[in-house]
Each structure stands twice: as C-alpha cells, then as structure tokens.
Amino acid sequence: MPADFALLWGLRDAPRRGRRPTLTAADVTKAAIAVADAEGLGAVSMARVAAELGNSTMALYRYVRSKDELLTLMSDAALDDPPELPAGGDWRAGITLLARGMLDVWNRHPWYVQLPVSGPPAGPRNLQWFDRILSTLTDTPLDEGEQVGVVMGLLTFVHGEMRLRSELAAGYRNNPESFGRAYGAALRHLVDPREMPALRRIVDAGVFDYDTLYDEPDLDADFTKTLDLYLDGVAAHMARLAQDRSQSTGGDSRYPSV
Amino acid sequence: MPADFALLWGLRDAPRRGRRPTLTAADVTKAAIAVADAEGLGAVSMARVAAELGNSTMALYRYVRSKDELLTLMSDAALDDPPELPAGGDWRAGITLLARGMLDVWNRHPWYVQLPVSGPPAGPRNLQWFDRILSTLTDTPLDEGEQVGVVMGLLTFVHGEMRLRSELAAGYRNNPESFGRAYGAALRHLVDPREMPALRRIVDAGVFDYDTLYDEPDLDADFTKTLDLYLDGVAAHMARLAQDRSQSTGGDSRYPSV
DNA sequence: CCCTCTTTGCGTATGGCCTACGCAAATTAG
DNA sequence: CTAATTTGCGTAGGCCATACGCAAAGAGGG
Numbered sequence: 118m119p120a121d122f123a124l125l126w127g128l129r130d131a132p133r134r135g136r137r138p139t140l141t142a143a144d145v146t147k148a149a150i151a152v153a154d155a156e157g158l159g160a161v162s163m164a165r166v167a168a169e170l171g172n173s174t175m176a177l178y179r180y181v182r183s184k185d186e187l188l189t190l191m192s193d194a195a196l197d198d199p200p201e202l203p204a205g206g207d208w209r210a211g212i213t214l215l216a217r218g219m220l221d222v223w224n225r226h227p228w229y230v231q232l233p234v235s236g237p238p239a240g241p242r243n244l245q246w247f248d249r250i251l252s253t254l255t256d257t258p259l260d261e262g263e264q265v266g267v268v269m270g271l272l273t274f275v276h277g278e279m280r281l282r283s284e285l286a287a288g289y290r291n292n293p294e295s296f297g298r299a300y301g302a303a304l305r306h307l308v309d310p311r312e313m314p315a316l317r318r319i320v321d322a323g324v325f326d327y328d329t330l331y332d333e334p335d336l337d338a339d340f341t342k343t344l345d346l347y348l349d350g351v352a353a354h355m356a357r358l359a360q361d362r363s364q365s366t367g368g369d370s371r372y373p374s375v
Numbered sequence: 376m377p378a379d380f381a382l383l384w385g386l387r388d389a390p391r392r393g394r395r396p397t398l399t400a401a402d403v404t405k406a407a408i409a410v411a412d413a414e415g416l417g418a419v420s421m422a423r424v425a426a427e428l429g430n431s432t433m434a435l436y437r438y439v440r441s442k443d444e445l446l447t448l449m450s451d452a453a454l455d456d457p458p459e460l461p462a463g464g465d466w467r468a469g470i471t472l473l474a475r476g477m478l479d480v481w482n483r484h485p486w487y488v489q490l491p492v493s494g495p496p497a498g499p500r501n502l503q504w505f506d507r508i509l510s511t512l513t514d515t516p517l518d519e520g521e522q523v524g525v526v527m528g529l530l531t532f533v534h535g536e537m538r539l540r541s542e543l544a545a546g547y548r549n550n551p552e553s554f555g556r557a558y559g560a561a562l563r564h565l566v567d568p569r570e571m572p573a574l575r576r577i578v579d580a581g582v583f584d585y586d587t588l589y590d591e592p593d594l595d596a597d598f599t600k601t602l603d604l605y606l607d608g609v610a611a612h613m614a615r616l617a618q619d620r621s622q623s624t625g626g627d628s629r630y631p632s633v
Numbered sequence: 634c635c636c637t638c639t640t641t642g643c644g645t646a647t648g649g650c651c652t653a654c655g656c657a658a659a660t661t662a663g
Numbered sequence: 664c665t666a667a668t669t670t671g672c673g674t675a676g677g678c679c680a681t682a683c684g685c686a687a688a689g690a691g692g693g
Contacts, residue, residue: 119553122561135669136659162650173672175652184651234539235546236553237588239561248571255573261580270601277535281492288493295377295494303380303497313506315513322519330495343528346608353607393640394688420679431643433681442680 124186125193125240140170142180146190150226153191158228163187188232193240195226199249209348211253215246216275216344220337223279227286230279258358267351274347278340289331301325382444383451383498398428400438404448408484411449416486421445446490451498453484457507467606469511473504474533474602478595481537485544488537516616525609532605536598547589559583 123129127142148169152161163184167174181187200218202211223229238247250271254264289296301320310317319325381387385400406427410419421442425432439445458476460469481487496505508529512522547554559578568575577583 118561118564119557120550121553122565126565132669134661134667136661136671138670163652164650175672175674176670178652179670233545234542236543236550237558237583239553239558241565244562244566244571244574248566248574251577252573255576261577261582265577265582266597266600267604269597270604273535273539273601274532276539277531280538281531281534284492285494287491292378292494295379295497299377300495303376304502306376307380307384307499308502308506313502315510316502316506318513319509319519319523324519324523325495339524339527342524343531346525346528346612347605348608349611350604350607350609353611354604390640392638392690394642394690396641421681422679433643433645434641436681437641 119236119239121189121236121239124189138179140172140176140180142190143194144170145177145180145187146194149187149191150195153228154226158231161187189235189240192229192232193242195229196222196240196242196246198242199246202249202253208253208257209352212250212271212348213344215250215253216271219246219275220279220340223282227283230276230283234276258355258362270347274344278343282336285331289329293329293331296329296331298326298328300330377494377497379447379494379497382447396437398430398434398438400448401452402428403435403438403445404452407445407449408453411486412484416489419445447493447498450487450490451500453487454480454498454500454504456500457504460507460511466511466515467610470508470529470606471602473508473511474529477504477533478537478598481540485541488534488541492534516613516620528605532602536601540594543589547587551587551589554587554589556584556586558588 118128145166149161149166152165152169163177164174166187167177170177177187181190200214202214206214238244247268250268251264254267257264259267301323304316304320304325308317308320376386390396403424407419407424410423410427421435422432424445425435428435435445439448458472460472464472496502505526508526509522512525515522517525543554559581562574562578562583566575566578
C-alpha cells in the first residue's frame with residue numbers, strides 16, 4: 118500500500134496511550150484550505166496555519182509529517198462531490214457537465230491547480246471524480262485503455278486551462294497594462310511584417326485591440342470552444358471505431374498513428 | 376510600451392558614465408538557465424546564480440530588478456528558434472511538427488513549464504513561436520480570431536501536458552512505488568464496486584497492471600493521440616466552415632454553442 | 634591632472650520560510 | 664503510584680529574497 122493511500126484514506130493507526138491530541142490532520146487541512154481560499158496558496162505557511170488554529174507552529178508536525186504532506190491532504194479535501202449525471206444523458210453532455218464542475222471547483226479554490234500532481238489519483242475524492250468521468254464513457258465503443266486515455270487528455274486540458282487562468286489572473290492583478298491596448302500597440306511597433314508575417318496579419322486584423330485581453334466571459338467561451346473541439350475529435354474517433362466494428366474487417370483501429 | 380516588452384527586447388538605455396558593468400542581464404540569465412538545467416528550477420536562487428558567475432549575490436540586482444524579472448528573462452532566453460516548416464506541407468503536419476518542437480524544448484529545459492505565465496507573449500522568441508504556429512493556419516477557412524483561439528487551445532494543451540509530465544517525473548523520482556503494481560493493488564483494495572463501478576471496471580480490466588505507469592514512450596504515444604483528437608476536432612470545424620461557405624446560406628457558423 | 638558625478642560591487646541586516654531536536658506537560662496502562 | 668507514551672512547543676539552524684548604504688571604479692569638464 119503506497120504511502121499516499123494510507124495518508125489520504127486516513128489509515129494511520131490512532132495512538133491509545135499518552136496525552137490526547139487537540140487537533141486532527143483534518144483540522145489542519147481545513148485551516149490550511151481556509152488560508153489558501155482567503156489569501157492564496159502563497160500565504161499557506163506552517164506558521165500561518167498554526168496561528169489560524171491558535172497553536173504553535175511546531176505542533177502541526179504531530180499531525181502532518183511535512184508541508185508536502187499537508188498539500189497532498191489539501192488536494193483531496195478541497196474537492197466536493199462531483200455533480201450527479203442525469204440519467205439517460207449521452208457521454209458528451211456528461212463530460213461537459215463534469216468539465217464545468219471542475220471549473221466550479223477552481224472558482225471556489227483557485228489555488229487548487231497550483232498544487233503539484235505527485236502521482237496518479239489516490240485520494241477518495243479524486244478517485245470519485247475519476248470514476249464519475251470514466252462512467253460517461255462506459256457505453257461507448259472505446260475500450261478500457263482508451264477510456265482512460267480520453268479522460269487523461271481531458272484532465273490535462275482542463276488542468277492546463279485552469280492553471281493558465283490562475284496565472285494570467287495573477288499577472289493581470291499586478292500588471293493590468295500588459296493586457297490592455299498597450300499590448301497591441303507594442304506588437305505593432307515591434308513585430309516586423311517580414312519576420313513574423315502571420316502574427317503581423319493577426320495584429321493588423323485588430324484581434325488584440327480590446328480594452329483588456331483578460332476578460333472572464335471571453336475566457337469561458339474560449340474554454341467551451343476548445344473543449345468542444347477536443348470532444349469533436351473524440352466523437353470522430355468513436356465513429357471510426359463503430360464503423361470498423363460494423364464492417365468487421367478485423368480488429369485493427371484505423372486511428373492515424375502519427 | 377508595457378514593462379515586459381522593454382525588458383525582453385533589451386530596450387533599456389545603457390549608462391554612459393560610471394564604473395563599467397562586468398556583466399549583462401543576458402549573462403545572468405544564461406547562468407540561471409545553466410543552473411536550472413543542471414539542478415532544476417528549485418536550485419535557482421540569487422545566491423546560487425551569483426556563485427555561478429563568481430559574483431556576490433547583491434551584484435545581480437544591478438542587472439535584474441528582482442528574481443521575478445530574472446524568471447521572465449529566462450522564459451524567453453530558454454527558447455530556440457522554432458523548427459522551419461517544409462514548404463507545401465498542410466496545416467496539420469505543421470502544427471504537429473511545432474508541437475513536437477515544443478516537447479523538444481521541454482526535454483532540454485524541463486523546468487520551462489514551471490515558470491509562471493504572467494501575460495500574453497511578449498518576448499521576441501515567444502512571439503516567433505507564436506507567429507510560426509499561426510502561420511500554419513493562414514490558408515485555412517478560420518478567421519483571425521479563430522486562428523488565435525486554436526493556437527491558444529494548442530498551447531494550453533501542450534503546456535498542460537508538459538507540466539503534468541514534469542510533476543509526474545518529480546513524483547516518480549521521489550516515490551516510484553506509487554507508480555508501480557502497488558497502485559493497482561491498492562485500488563483493488565479500496566475501490567468499492569458499488570460506489571465507483573466505472574473505475575472498478577477499469578481496474579479489473581488490468582489497465583493499471585504494469586510494472587510502472589510512468590513510461591516515457593507511453594506518455595509520448597498518449598500525447599500524440601490526444602493531440603490528434605484535438606486536431607481532428609479542428610479539422611471537422613474547418614470542414615463545417617468550408618461547407619457553410621460553399622452553400623453560402625449566409626454567414627453564421629454552425630459551430631455548436633454549448 | 635583633478636574634481637565631481639554616476640554607476641557598479643557588495644557587506645550587512647531584516648524578515649520570511651521549513652523543520653530537526655529536545656524537553657516539559659499530559660495521559661494512560663499496569 | 665510508576666513507567667511508558669504521546670503531545671505541545673521553544674529554540675535554533677539553514678535556506679531564501681531583498682532594502683540600504685558605502686566604497687571603488689570610471690567618465691566628463693575644467
């Protein structure tokens with residue numbers, strides 16, 4: 118049993134003798150999440166969390182072996198239950214719903230995606246999400262390995278999107294001008310049409326001429342579009358598989374290999 | 376002109392009087408990159424970089440206003456020229472080539488994707504890559520805004536993939552057992568078929584029964600597959616646009632809105 | 634040649650961070 | 664009541680970024 122599982126499933130044996138603990142690992146985790154929600158992951162230090170709990174810094178190390186372990190606990194405790202899938206919905210509606218659910222998690226805990234991913238999912242909440250997403254693909258032509266592949270691709274994309282947004286939001290907060298009209302103006306100055314003709318064409322078409330390039334609704338719309346492109350690809354792949362099977366010319370996928 | 380541009384394009388005015396500088400911002404950046412390549416981004420401290428250059432820590436602050444600024448400089452200096460596109464190739468081959476080129480950058484500088492993205496691309500190298508990727512889409516039915524959207528989607532995905540891999544590699548280094556057979560075994564113990572049936576089915580199908588789940592060639596293959604799914608989606612979108620245009624029933628895209 | 638002004642090099646110091654260690658206080662088993 | 668065990672936590676060490684101030688080095692004007 119890998120260490121992560123024991124930690125995240127609370128399988129560490131409780132002591133029977135000695136002074137009673139005044140806290141639990143869950144208390145520490147909850148306090149750390151409260152700090153992260155209020156002031157960002159950067160504000161989560163052992164000292165800050167201890168102050169939140171009215172304890173001394175070093176007391177926390179009785180419940181958590183290291184700060185890394187605390188972060189691991191946060192990565193499971195911050196998740197809510199995944200949304201329920203309506204009965205009879207198709208796979209695509211289900212995945213879209215779950216992807217939006219991940220965005221909701223991010224909205225509540227923007228620091229979530231700054232946590233390093235140290236391995237395959239191990240905590241109960243993470244596995245529950247994993248299961249829920251996989252369940253949308255059960256009745257599709259994808260085999261088990263492909264289902265995992267599609268889910269991993271989805272997670273990579275959504276994760277990447279949320280991280281990018283977190284970082285852009287931070288960049289916007291401490292330097293809004295680099296998202297404003299000055300951006301397009303600078304490009305017009307610096308981009309030589311001979312060296313970067315494609316970019317120059319984009320600039321001249323006015324794609325960057327907005328008061329701000331950091332606009333939440335726009336980002337949401339872009340997210341939906343990109344997700345749809347990916348899901349279109351998945352749908353096309355399923356269609357190929359179904360066709361192969363009905364023609365039954367024998368086994369091999371026609372999935373393009375490169 | 377936003378501050379980032381002045382910094383990254385070397386547009387700060389050189390002093391005419393006074394003691395001669397013994398270094399340049401480029402020297403500092405290069406040394407920092409050498410440290411990051413050899414020992415990871417975590418080893419890049421002002422003191423460590425200064426030692427690399429045979430200078431004192433505080434001397435660096437004459438060339439770089441803060442560590443953040445140094446990281447920004449690194450984010451442009453670490454890039455090579457993007458690969459040349461063969462003449463006459465189609466958009467898809469071009470994008471695939473460039474995506475692999477990004478993976479090559481990551482192989483040389485795995486820390487690259489740990490740098491925070493503080494805003495839209497500003498440095499000359501970053502803009503050159505941006506231009507090169509955009510150039511693959513010039514002769515497609517996508518309008519300028521859509522071209523940028525597709526490129527951003529691609530960058531998000533590739534970035535997300537590389538980050539995930541960096542973190543998994545780190546996790547693998549300091550805890551390989553959580554990627555081994557113990558993982559599947561733990562899931563068999565902990566995953567209740569009633570609560571997580573889809574995941575249980577995957578586990579029972581043996582999807583996790585390998586000596587290690589962290590396998591570089593496998594990850595490469597998965598990357599290619601997921602990229603292809605996304606590009607399939609883009610191709611389908613282009614096909615819809617082309618059809619709309621040839622039928623000329625008037626303007627509006629049939630791109631599904633949710 | 635010298636004086637002044639500018640710029641660099643860098644020692645010192647402050648305030649953060651994680652955490653190893655050791656001891657006192659609390660609690661339980663026998 | 665005693666011994667064993669476990670918690671609470673003070674102290675301290677070793678990292679980190681960086682503000683500040685002063686000495687050294689070089690350039691321009693006289």
